[in-house]
Amino acid sequence: MTTPIAVVGPTASGKSALGIALAKELDGEVVNVDSMQLYQGMDIGTAKLSLEEREGIPHHLLDIWPVTQTASVAEYQQRAVATVEAIQARGKTPILVGGSMLYVQSLIDAWEFPPTDKKVRATYEARLEDIGIDNLHAELAAIDPAAAAIIEDKDPRRTVRALEVIQLTGKPFQASQPPKDAPPRWGTKILGLRTTAEWLNPRIELRTQLMFEQGFIAEVQALLEQGLVKDSTAGRAIGYSQVLDLLAGEMSQEDAVERTIVGTRRYVRRQRSWFNRDKRITWLPADDSHLIELALHSVR
Known part of the structure; x- marks a missing residue:
């Protein structure tokens, strides 16, 4: 069976491009591990690769x-475990690409999810x-700072779930x-972009400015017609939340751009903190002109 390769790291570090390059070299297929690229129509704001940008490489678990x-x-x-194993069964190399922390861990680790209780959840x-949400997240931070550090402070569902x-x-x-020191599922080799x-x-x-220039506001308007609301997983995504406020007349476009940049930087800090604790990751300099060669050397 082929050994999967995971490409992780912060937003805007070049994971998608490296994933394509590795798939070309290793006869691979890409498996998405970005939680917001799972959503149909969330394209510009998630930097989802277009069909042309995928360069003929099969991509899985987009728009599901x-x-x-x-x-x-x-x-x-x-779904992702089944997808990876189907790629392996075809003799191809699964290339797992994304920076959504819990999704990465759910895929490369044998994570059995903890129990649920409707009454306890209803209490929270x-x-x-x-x-x-601000005060409830502060309560989570008081009893479990590590959990609060990885859960968005404006994410009520995950805050309630953690409690x-x-x-x-x-x-x-x-x-x-x-x-994070257990052997990864399938012996996956994990590359991180430093x-x-x-x-x-x-x-x-630059990415944020380009998003707005490329029709991000129109994308969110179209999603509103498909049922997007602010109090939802998709509606709380960085960028989408800000544009929803813009469309509601609660902030200017300039503010929406700035708050999207600030929100992305904050998320990057959480990503760095999370992935830095995983000693199984081989870190590569994202800005190195020989990145692809370094990555291939690390996995071969």
């Missing part, structure tokens, strides 16, 4: 959910209604996740 669907890491895991949902797991297990949220703020920040700013 409507924007009205609540994300499920467990459902993604089930009522508390959310009572005190708001539910902590109450049900009596342990920190991350204790329910597999250790970046500096000085190199990455201008790329984030």
